[in-house]
Amino acid sequence: MKFEPTPLLGSYVINLDLREDERGFFARSFCAREFAAAGLQSNLVQTNMAFTKSKGTFRGFHYQLPPSAEVKLVRCVRGAIYDIIIDVRANSPTYKQHFGVELNQDNRSALYIPHGFAHGLITLTDDVEVHYLVSQFYDAKQERGVRVTDPMLKIVLPIKYEHISAKDAAWPDFDENWHGARLYEKQH
Numbered sequence: 001m002k003f004e005p006t007p008l009l010g011s012y013v014i015n016l017d018l019r020e021d022e023r024g025f026f027a028r029s030f031c032a033r034e035f036a037a038a039g040l041q042s043n044l045v046q047t048n049m050a051f052t053k054s055k056g057t058f059r060g061f062h063y064q065l066p067p068s069a070e071v072k073l074v075r076c077v078r079g080a081i082y083d084i085i086i087d088v089r090a091n092s093p094t095y096k097q098h099f100g101v102e103l104n105q106d107n108r109s110a111l112y113i114p115h116g117f118a119h120g121l122i123t124l125t126d127d128v129e130v131h132y133l134v135s136q137f138y139d140a141k142q143e144r145g146v147r148v149t150d151p152m153l154k155i156v157l158p159i160k161y162e163h164i165s166a167k168d169a170a171w172p173d174f175d176e177n178w179h180g181a182r183l184y185e186k187q188h
Contacts, residue, residue: 001028003038003112006101008087008094010114012040013101014073029110030073030133040112041071041135048132052079052123056162060120061086061146061171065180068139069115072132079128080104081121082158086146089116090181096174098155103130116184118146120168122157144179147171 002015016027028034032042050059061084064070074083084100102124103109113119121130145168148155152174172178 001031001034003040006085006099006111008085008097008099008117009092011085011099011117012038012112014110014112016108027108029075029108041114044071044073044133044135046134046137048134050128050130050132052128052130053126054163055123055126056159057123057128058120058148058157058161058164058168059122060084060168061118061148062120063088063116063118063144064136064139065142065144066115066183068136068142069184071115071135072113072119073110073134074103074113074119074121075108075110075131076103076105077129077131078105079123079125081123081128081130083111083121084119084155084157085111085113086118086120086153086155087116088118088146088179088181089184090176091185092116095181096153098153100158102158118144120146120148122159122161124159145171146174146179150174 018025035042
């Protein structure tokens with residue numbers, strides 16, 4: 001695997017190291033030793049999949065507060081998405097900044113999302129499947145979200161969203177206290 005740092009501290013785009021021949025290729029998509037050697041969390045406890053029928057569907061921005069804060073490894077295995085993260089760690093030099101990258105079935109890239117990042121995506125094609133590895137179990141009491149239209153964050157999507165859940169459309173404006181920005185100061 002090839003770990004490429006993004007502009008947001010602690011997050012990485014991970015590209016596969018393909019071993020190709022006339023049959024196709026083989027590649028590791030996760031290796032605890034390689035993640036640990038790169039300084040990334042490798043204790044991943046749950047795998048999730050999301051299927052989205054329609055292009056222009058927005059999902060997110062989701063995350064969990066400590067002690068249930070999650071690391072995520074996200075890969076699009078069918079179709080294409082624009083995956084976006086927002087640093088919500090008040091002590092971070094990239095606080096309130098966001099980064100986006102296209103993940104699709106052809107580039108096979110993944111996005112490593114550390115603790116303290118809100119995560120969202122917009123589907124760029126119909127019939128999209130996204131595969132997630134996460135470091136914590138879902139904890140509804142610690143769940144938070146950021147609204148894609150929050151004027152302070154100025155998120156620009158590559159296409160207009162046509163579909164969004166009522167829950168994702170109703171997250172409150174970014175507030176350091178409610179969003180738990182200071183809770184990440186003790187985390188790395």
